[in-house]
Amino acid sequence: MMSNKNITKRQTNAQFCYFHSTLMGSSIRCIAKWRKTHLQPPKTLLVLFLAISFIYSWLLVVNKQQHLNGSNASLPNNITILLWHWPYGTRYSLAGDVCLKDYGISGCVLMDNRTLYGSADLVVFHHFELKLHKQHLPVHLRRPAKQRWVWLSLEAPQNNGNLSPYNNLFNLTMSYHSHADVTVPYGKRLQRKKPGLDFIIPKNKSYEACWVVTNYQKWHKRSAVFQELNKNLNVQLYGLSAKKPLPKEALLPTISRCYFYLAFENTQSPQYITEKLWRNAFQAGTVPVVLGPPRRDYEAVAPPNSFIHVDDFKSIKALAEYLRGLTKDPEKYNAYLNWRQDYMVKLYTDWRERLCNICPIYRQLPTQKVYEDLRAWAKW
Structure with missing residues (x-):
């Protein structure tokens, strides 16, 4: 019969193997060394040690794989x-x-x-x-x-x-x-760290103004403004409502050929300024004519002297005359694009x-x- 001292010693060695074996291979080596030093252990104990070592090693692999896959939702500070x-x-x-x-x-x-x-x-x-x-x-x-x-x-x-x-x-x-x-926001202005010289004002201006519209409703204020403006200005109309859809890759190049873009919101609501300003106008390299919230809301977010607000004019005819005058005066027109030396625009499009x-x-x-x-x- 084995003494209590030997039994205690064997238990201690077994516990040592369990706690200090981190991978399956090291667990097996530890068990082999223990068997060589002592008598043959019962088969059930050996099977138990092998099973624990295998499960522990498998968990390590799974945790590593989860880390590589970015599955870190369970980390405490996330x-x-x-x-x-x-x-x-x-x-x-x-x-x-x-x-x-x-x-x-x-x-x-x-x-x-x-x-x-x-x-x-x-x-x-x-x-x-x-x-x-x-x-x-x-x-x-x-x-x-x-x-x-x-x-x-x-x-x-x-x-x-x-x-x-x-x-x-x-x-x-x-x-x-x-x-x-x-x-x-749909977009925002960013201050350049250094004056930007990378933007070149497009020279291929062929039309006085253009508008891309998908949701054209007669009762919208912007529809009435467009109808009146189009009487006195050459406005090119694009989009589903005009039965002239533009593919994504053609949107900005098409708008860049216009001196002005009608960045007209479908709803006049405080701070409601969408991609019509940030993408369609600013990224295309044209001057936006805006209709939406009050001027102060645009001034709070847009680069300075970068847009023309419909509400600043006593009539749509007066607005049309002003826009046409700018197309004939490059210096005054380019003044609406000079902000690009000090600012750039960031869009938010990815959810x-x-x-x-x-x-x-x-x-x-x-x-x-x-x-x-x-x-x-x-x-x-």
């Missing part, structure tokens, strides 16, 4: 954002650490897998699909105590429809408007970037907020 449904049905890849790789934002994990709902810090819902009843809120699921729901819309309030069904459900708002908890930008301000967001009347918030 902020996890679940996008419940993709805006307008267009899905983008979330493979890898998207926020760090593409936007230099660490500790921010984006997910669109609804089975991970319980682990999300924030769940973002795009309103357009909710309004059309193409998507629905998961009100049947238990919401974790620290989880917050985010209402996302980049539409003007008049176009959001009835918001009363969403009262007492959302904790945060995400919109282009500066009053939102998370502000996501992933918009979501990633939540993370740097996450700690400053309110933690106990609930929108009892979402409609009241949207009335600016």
Whole structure:
């Protein structure tokens, strides 16, 4: 019979092998050494050690693979954002650490897998699909105590429809408007570190003005302004409404041939300034004629002396005369493009970037907020 001392010694050696073996191979070597030193262990104990070593090694491989794939949602300091449904049905890849790789934002994990709902810090819902009843809120699921729901819309309030069904459900708002908890503009100006000499004013100006429009409605203010302006100015009309659609690659080159672009918003609402200004006009290298919120809202975000506001003129005829005069005076016309030496324009078009930008301000967001009347918030 084996003494208690020998039994204790064998148990100690076995525990040493278990705790200090990190991979399957080292575990087997440790067991072999132990068997050589002592008597043949029972088969069940050997099988147990081999099984534990195999499972532990397998977990190490899985964890390494998850790290390589960017599956780091479970790390303690990460902020996890679940996008419940993709805006307008267009899905983008979330493979890898998207926020760090593409936007230099660490500790921010984006997910669109609804089975991970319980682990999300924030769940973002795009309103357009909710309004059309193409998507629905998961009100049947238990919401974790620290989880917050985010209402996302980049539409003007008049176009959001009835918001009363969403009262007492959302904790945060995400919109282009500066009053939102998370502000996501369509674009912004950036100060150049050095004077920019890379922009060359297009010389191929063939038309006085142009307008790309998909949603043409007679009752829109912009439609009436266009009709009056077109009586006194040569305006080229493009888009689905004009039965002259432009493919994506032809959009900016076509607009660049015009002296002016009609950056007319479909709705006049505070701070509602869309890609019509940032992309269609500024990126095409033309001068925008804007119709939307008041001049002060444009001045707050656009480069100085970079646009012409419809409201500055006593009549549309007077506006047309002013624009035509600029086409004949290169010095005055180019003055509306000189801002490019000191500023450049950044567009926000990728929903992933918009979501990633939540993370740097996450700690400053309110933690106990609930929108009892979402409609009241949207009335600016």
